[in-house]
Amino acid sequence: MGSLLRKVDALLQTQDWAPNIRQLREDVGSISTKLVKLSEIHDPPLTVNYWMKDARELSYDIEDCVDQFIHADADAKMTWDDEISGFCTRAEEVRERYDRFKLEYVLSRPAVLNTVANYRLGTVNSEHKSIVPAGMEGATNEVLGWLEPNGDDEKELQLRVVCILGGVGVGKSTLVQKLWRKLAEEFECRAFVQVGKTPDMRMILRSILSQVRPHQLPEVCLVPNLIQDIRKYLQDKRYFVIVDDIWSVSVWDALSRAFSEGYCCSRIITTTTIEDVALACCSYDPVHIFKMKALSADQSKELFSSTVFFSAKEHPQQFHNISDVITSKCGGLPLAITCIATLVASLPERIQQWEYVQNFLCNNLRTNSTSEEVMKQVLKLCYCCLPQCMKACLLYISVYPENYMILKEDLVKQWVVEGFICTIEGRDQIEVARNYFDEFLSLGLIQRIDINSKKKGLSYALHPCVFDFITCKSLEDNFITIIDYSQSTIPLTDRIRRLSLHFGGATYATTPATIGLSQVRSLAFMGLLNCMPSLEEFKLVRVVILHFRCDDGDIALTEICGLHLLRYLQVRCNATVLLPDQIQCLKYLETLEIMARVGPVPSGIVNVSSLLHVHLGDKTNSTQGPVESSSDDSSSLSFPPIFLRSFELLPPICIFSRLPMWIRQLHKLCVLKIVVTELQWDDISVLTELPELTSLSLYVLTRPIAKYRFFRKMEFPALEYFKFVCSVLLLGFQEEAMPNLRRLKIGFNAQRGWKYSYMLPGIQNLLNLKEVAAKIGADTDAEESDRRAAESAFKNAFSIHPCRPSLNVKRVGLVGGQYDSSSKHNWSQQKVFLEQDKFHSETQKEEPFVEQSKILGKMPNDTKHATTWIPQFCNTTEGLIPPTCEPDCDPPPLLTSLLCSTAEPLIPLTHGVDCDSGHTIMRAHPTAVLQRNHSPWKGPVYTSSRHSEKGQESASGSAAALVLCFAAIAATIASPFHRVFAFL
Incomplete structure (x- = not known):
């Protein structure tokens, strides 16, 4: 009843209610207290079970009424007083039955031990997961x-x-x-x-x-x-x-x-x-x-002691005899011993607690009980000792079919939305829910399934005997109604609050017509699409989980617009999901997860202010074409979902041309996966303002500007995972950048003719780096030697890393989305001059690349005297120098092509990266005739930077040296008509 009490309290603070609503609040609070106490009784009598069922049904009905009142119009609210009066009458009847059944006496029996109140979370030693049963x-x-x-x-x-x-x-x-x-x-x-x-x-x-x-x-x-x-x-x-x-x-x-x-x-x-x-x-x-044989007595004692205490040697003497009896009753079953040991470890080290566990097992198990009987009683004891909120969380897992692969974060968010999680001071609900999940893992109720050995622990499943237990318990308490197509008889109750349809193996199945769907709060469906009931019937549903398959076609989720109380929507399927344009009407929607191909994304998706988690796209789908927004409004927001914690739009979903400026307002954001058409390095500063960002994945469809982006000191202080996918790799790291980064993933293309002797400058500054993975593609005209050079340079960048992170490099096809290799050497023709986006409110000057294109367009096709266009060339050199990763290499193809076949380059040029500014720089060879304005690179530096630190256009002093170089070249040419320059 925790969620109901919170809602009523919130209403009382905002409305001037009549006295009957306050009386109802008092009655519900009293009933809630009694319900929690009675739920702690082991093997309660039937009268207790009947009373608890009535109390739960009353709380469900009141909560449904409160939720409907919030969305009701003025006329509907006129009947609110009458409904409240009816609930007050029902509450009084429930209280009277409590006294008439003398349930207070049941609570006072000496056999009832308050083990639940003494249950402590996270008390099992930290090494319990690595304990392996002897043998x-x-x-x-x-x-x-x-x-x-x-x-x-x-x-x-x-x-x-x-x-x-x-x-x-x-x-x-x-x-x-x-x-x-x-x-x-x-x-x-x-x-x-x-x-x-x-x-x-x-x-x-x-x-x-x-x-x-x-x-x-x-x-x-x-x-x-x-x-x-x-x-x-x-x-x-x-x-x-x-x-x-x-x-x-x-x-x-x-x-x-x-x-x-x-x-x-x-x-x-x-x-x-x-x-x-x-x-x-x-x-x-x-x-x-x-x-497989059961453990011997000594092996059982060793496993029990190692789980409860740090080792068998630290086992206190006063518990030896009791622990011997407990382990003997577990029949040598590792799962039973682990479960009981973890339970005992969570209770205070008092002899009364241990004796209670011993007596329970002795009273309910025979000397030669079967393994099924042992596990049933062990699970029953463990369940009874859990706090009420953890009991609800455990029973809820039965919404999934047997042996269903469960993701931890999915289950955690569902528990929170269902209202099962009690807030603990100093910790948010998500953190508490994760602790509950870890506790179930410690108890052995949930087990890891390492399908992917490189991503251990991502998938979980219930042990079969645990699934059987909680399924029976859910049915007994009318907690979840499970309809399996394979069942010959389906026990149904008068009111279904949570419905789970397991139609996975059926080619045709329907929901029984005799059951009412209007009061269903949670719906889970697994099976073929043609077996799924219409969502329009579920007027009060808060949680919808749809895992279905279909032969072909698109799936339009237009029906969800009528689910005004919807807070959680998860869809997994093998079809293309079409989200409705009116999705912003779901103002209570907190989680939207579409693990499938997605059609045009409605712009209103970012206008749902209550959103906490968004995931769109299927990471296993690599064949779908680009997916864009259904309109252009997603880039500019007046009221973004400021409480958003995770925002994941997987490729090929791209609804932003650049990083939207409103992202900087999402101070709660922890996970960001986003695809952008273009990326300017200044855009990344938007993300550095997110204090809680721990995971960042950036996918860039077009080549960025010819400039390195160096992550500066203490940028991204909380980031632990960083993935960057772009056609070219232009990243560097200054000291103390990304101080907590542990996992790095990179995707880029090997380019034709590039030498990669200097890649990822400053990578050694990531002092906590543990894992590195790279997918290296090849540009359309790149050769095998180019790919080998890129792979070798990438590996060499980590060969001297002080942390020696694990390295995994794979070859793939083409990395990136819209890059046209036919123009890669002509940067003026590339789409690097970005159109003005709505979300960049500040005015920007015309891109230098545009002006550059105009000047180049004026050049005649035939050769021209060098001195006639050197002044113009000096104004257009910015951006002409393509990026590379090495300080000493052959001249870039573009600069090499500036000299015609009869011209002799008098000043050999090499290029590299300035680690302070991140600019691509050019220098003359140390043996060049002209040497002026020397830098640490031991030669004249010619920068290709377009903007200074303040973002304004600047003319680098070294650019003047470039003018002098070309002037000197022209002055030394004997015949200007034989030594000319020409553009590609």
């Missing part, structure tokens, strides 16, 4: 011996299937996770999938195909086609596949048809609790069936 290393080595080829004979090179057999919670998933981390990188293709009791074969096969062939996602959804595609792709490839949690022989028979046999030394690992399934996996040859 796991031996099991790992034994299975590894079966997987590794022993010799080169034909039998060892054949496909081999190893099955791990064991009971629930014995550690099968932990073992295969260790094997995955050890072996996955050694195979050309690899995949990790979980099956479960009610598998969706389409999703499992699509997952396998997307993992073994990540750069070409499957377009078909039919099982036979998917099997054929997987088998064809794996033919003659060495692959490694883990299929976890198989429950039937028929499922394995279907999956096995996708794996081609051969002599490439491929390996498959399966896990199951059923011996017949294990035999089927291994072709009924038990040689490669590994039977």
Whole structure:
């Protein structure tokens, strides 16, 4: 009831309410207190369950009424007093039943121990995640011996299937996770999938195909086609596949048809609790069936002590006997021991708490209980000891199907929007929700699934026995109504508050017509698009999660405009999603996540002032063409969403020509992924004003101006991740820039004829850098030698880095979007003179490039005496010098071409980068005849800078030296008609 109380309190502060609303606030507060206390009872009587259900339904109805009142017109508000009076009557009835059922006596029973009030978050030692149950290393080595080829004979090179057999919670998933981390990188293709009791074969096969062939996602959804595609792709490839949690022989028979046999030394690992399934996996040859054994008594004690305390040696003597009894009741199951140990560690070190845990297990478990019985009681104890807000968070995970891959940040945001998170002083709700998630991870209720070994921990799933437990509990409490197409009977309640439709494996399924949808607060749908109900029926929905598939066509989400209470919308699909132009009418929308191809983005998306998180685009989609805004209003905002925390527009979505100035007002922004058509280095100063920015990804579609951008001291102080993708690499780092940067990703193109002896100047100043990744493409006319030079220079830049970060360099195609290589040497023809954007209010002078183009346009095609245009040339040299990365190299192609075939360059020129200003500079060779205005570069410096630090046009003093150089050249030419200059 926490969210309801907060809403009523907010209304009372803004309106002059009648006394009955204040009375209702008092009644609801009293009921909420009793509800929390009763929820802490283990095995409550039926009267308690009935009363708690009535209390929850009352709170839901009141909250729905309050939310509707906020959006109601004046006429509808006239009936508000009558509705409040009705709720007051219902609240009084609930309070009377509490007294009539004598529920206060239930709370006073001595058997009820207030373990919930004593539960402490984050008390498990920080090393608990690295604790490995004793005996796991031996099991790992034994299975590894079966997987590794022993010799080169034909039998060892054949496909081999190893099955791990064991009971629930014995550690099968932990073992295969260790094997995955050890072996996955050694195979050309690899995949990790979980099956479960009610598998969706389409999703499992699509997952396998997307993992073994990540750069070409499957377009078909039919099982036979998917099997054929997987088998064809794996033919003659060495692959490694883990299929976890198989429950039937028929499922394995279907999956096995996708794996081609051969002599490439491929390996498959399966896990199951059923011996017949294990035999089927291994072709009924038990040689490669590994039977997981429960831990011994000593191993169980060691795991328990290492989890509760820092080590078994620090185990206090007074707890020895109790801990022996507790571990014996866990039946040697690592999952049960970890869960109980983490629970005990979260309680105060008082003998009464430990005795309560011991008595609960002894009273509910027999001496020879099955693993399923042990896990059920352990989970029941653990759940009862959780605070009420954590119970709601745990039950909510059942909204996802069994073995569904869960992203932590998705779940955290959903918990917050649902109102489950109680604010703790000094910490925001997102931080508290993340702590709850980590606590579930410590308890073993949530497990990591390392599908991508390079991105460990990004995906999570519930343990199957945990999923069964919370599904039953959700149904019992009418917390979430789950409708699975595979169920023969569907238990329905009179009022559904949260609805989850698991239609993943169905080709046709419908929502039962007997259920009412008007009071649904949260909707989750997984399945085919034609099975999804109309969103117009969900008038009070706050959370919408749509994970669907369709054969073809675009998906228009026009129906969401009528969901006035919508706060969270997530869509994942294989189609193109069209967002409505009226999306700004969703004034309470906090999270908008479209993990799919996106049509034209409505400009009103940035006008939703309540937005906290925006994610548009599918990172796995690389074939979609450019996506732009449906209008031009997104660049200029009077009232931007100032509380925005993450703003991610993945390529090819580009709705900004330049970085909008209003971004500097987003002081809460932590994550920014954005694509811009053009980038001027001064635009980046907009981002340096964001104090909480920790992750930045910049994608630039066109080549920036010919000037380095050096990140200065203490710019981006909080940034930990930086990704920059552009056709050319013009970045440098001064001392103490990006002091907390840990991960750096770069994408650029190798250019024809460029030498890369000096790349990423100042990279050694990033003193916390741990990981570096680069994708190096090639310009359309670049050769293999150019690509090798770029790769070598990039690697050399990090060879002397003091932190020795890990380096991963890959070759890709063309990096960048709209760059035309045919004009790369003629910068005057390139689109570098930017049109004035609405969001740049200050007036700018005409770009020098425009004036330069005019002057060059006046030049005749035939040769002309040098002295007639030297003064004009001196005014147009800015921007003509293309960027490069080295202080000593051959002259740029453009300057080389300034001399015709009969001209002799009297002054050899080289070029490089000024580390202080970031300008591309030119200098004469030290042996040149003319030497004046020497710099640390040991030669006359000719700068190509267009603007000074104040942003005004400046004529560098060294530019005058360039004039003198060309004047001297002209004066020494014997025949001016034989020694001439010409432009390309």
